[in-house]
Structures are given as C-alpha cells and as structure tokens.
Amino acid sequence: xxxxxxxxxxxxxxxxxxxxxxxxxxxxxxxxxxxxxxxxxxxxxxxxxxxxxxxxxxxxxxxxxxxxxxxxxxxxxxxxxxxxxxxxxxxxxxxxxxxxxxxxxxxxxxxxxxxxxxxxxxxxxxxxxxxxxxxxxxxxx
Numbered sequence: 001x002x003x004x005x006x007x008x009x010x011x012x013x014x015x016x017x018x019x020x021x022x023x024x025x026x027x028x029x030x031x032x033x034x035x036x037x038x039x040x041x042x043x044x045x046x047x048x049x050x051x052x053x054x055x056x057x058x059x060x061x062x063x064x065x066x067x068x069x070x071x072x073x074x075x076x077x078x079x080x081x082x083x084x085x086x087x088x089x090x091x092x093x094x095x096x097x098x099x100x101x102x103x104x105x106x107x108x109x110x111x112x113x114x115x116x117x118x119x120x121x122x123x124x125x126x127x128x129x130x131x132x133x134x135x136x137x138x139x140x141x
Contacts, residue, residue, distance in 0.1 A: 020091060023091060023092060023095060024095040024098070027092065027095045027096055027099070028095070028099065028102065028104070028105045028106060029106065031099050031105070031106075031107060031109060032105070032106035032107040035107045036107070043055075044060060100112075
C-alpha cells in the first residue's frame with residue numbers, strides 16, 4: 001500500500017510540475033508575442049483606423065492597472081477569492097515577475113521603475129458603489 005501511495009504522490013507531483021511549467025511558458029511566450037508585435041507595428045496604439053494614435057507608457061500602465069482593479073476584479077478585493085484561486089494567481093504573478101531576469105525567457109521585461117508617479121485611482125469598490133460613473137483622476141507623488 002505504501003508503494004501505491006508513493007507512486008500516486010509522485011504522479012501528482014509530476015502533473016503539478018507540468019502544469020506550472022505550462023503556465024510559466026505561456027506567460028513567457030505571451031510577453032514575447034506582445035513585444036515582437038509592437039516592434040513590427042512600430043509601437044502599441046489605442047483604437048483603430050485613422051484616429052488611432054500611439055499610447056504612451058503612462059497611458060498603457062494606467063489602462064492596465066485600471067483594467068485589473070476595476071474591470072477584471074470587478075471591485076472585489078483579492079481576499080474575497082478562495083485560497084486555491086489566489087494560489088493560482090500567486091504562481092502567475094511569480095512567473096510574470098520572473099520575466100525580468102529569467103534566462104530562458106525569449107524576451108526579458110525591463111526592471112520596474114523605482115519612483116514611478118502613481119496616478120490616483122478609484123478604490124477597488126468604486127465600480128460597485130458607483131455603476132456607470134467614471135472616477136476623477138489626479139496625480140499622487
């Protein structure tokens with residue numbers, strides 16, 4: 001019986017390792033795709049058609065953070081998600097951060113800015129409390 005349990009544990013460990021490796025590789029490939037695509041197009045852009053204009057780094061950061069906090073999380077604090085759900089996110093963020101130095105990443109991400117000025121954003125619950133309302137933005141230093 002001990003041999004069977006040991007074999008099952010080894011199988012689970014291999015499946016878990018395989019799943020994590022797939023997640024890591026997917027994050028690395030996705031980042032590389034975005035960078036290569038930007039290089040081919042000459043940079044990222046907002047919208048489409050004639051009115052399309054390049055996005056600044058600041059606009060891209062602001063848009064991504066807003067999308068995470070308000071659109072994707074829908075105003076729910078991270079603590080409201082199950083432990084398993086958060087553990088998956090923990091691995092995804094760990095591999096996302098690893099893009100900075102991982103030698104096997106096709107393209108490495110730049111180091112984070114040490115003193116990037118953060119724009120004032122609505123609290124995560126803003127969307128729930130004020131549906132349809134756009135928050136005012138300001139700058140915090």
